[in-house]
Amino acid sequence: MVKEIVHILIEFTIWFIIIGTLLTWIPPRSRNTTVWKVIDLxxxxxxxxxxxxxxxxxxxxxxxxxxxxxxxxxSIIRRL
Incomplete structure (x- = not known):
């Protein structure tokens, strides 16, 4: 149970990094606060x-x- 929760959190973090990185390529004309919060985090x-x-x-x-x-x-956590 705990392994699955950690796995989900890690997957969420990986997608968050990917999305945040892609958003930095967009010109900073966006005034959407959600975009800036994702980039900031x-x-x-x-x-x-x-x-x-x-x-x-x-x-x-x-x-x-x-x-x-x-x-x-x-990978290490899932093998424990």
């Missing part, structure tokens, strides 16, 4: 990762690193 989650993984050639790979780490954690 995603940035707060990715900021610590950026301190360990700098951009490579100007490309921010912190979302990829975060998703990989979350999938590894999910």
């Amino acid at each position: 995603t940035e707060k989650f990715l900021r610590p990762i950026r301190s360990f993984v700098p951009p490579i050639g100007g490309i921010d790979i912190s979302p990829i690193v975060a998703i990989i780490v979350l999938q590894i954690i999910d």
Whole structure:
């Protein structure tokens, strides 16, 4: 039961990171507060990762690193 809840939370977080990352590619003309809240929450989650993984050639790979780490954690928890 707990494993399934953790799995759902990790999946939700992964999708949240993907959506937040895609929203950063949209020009900032949107005044939709929901869009900005998603971006802000995603940035707060990715900021610590950026301190360990700098951009490579100007490309921010912190979302990829975060998703990989979350999938590894999910895999470990599901095997327990």
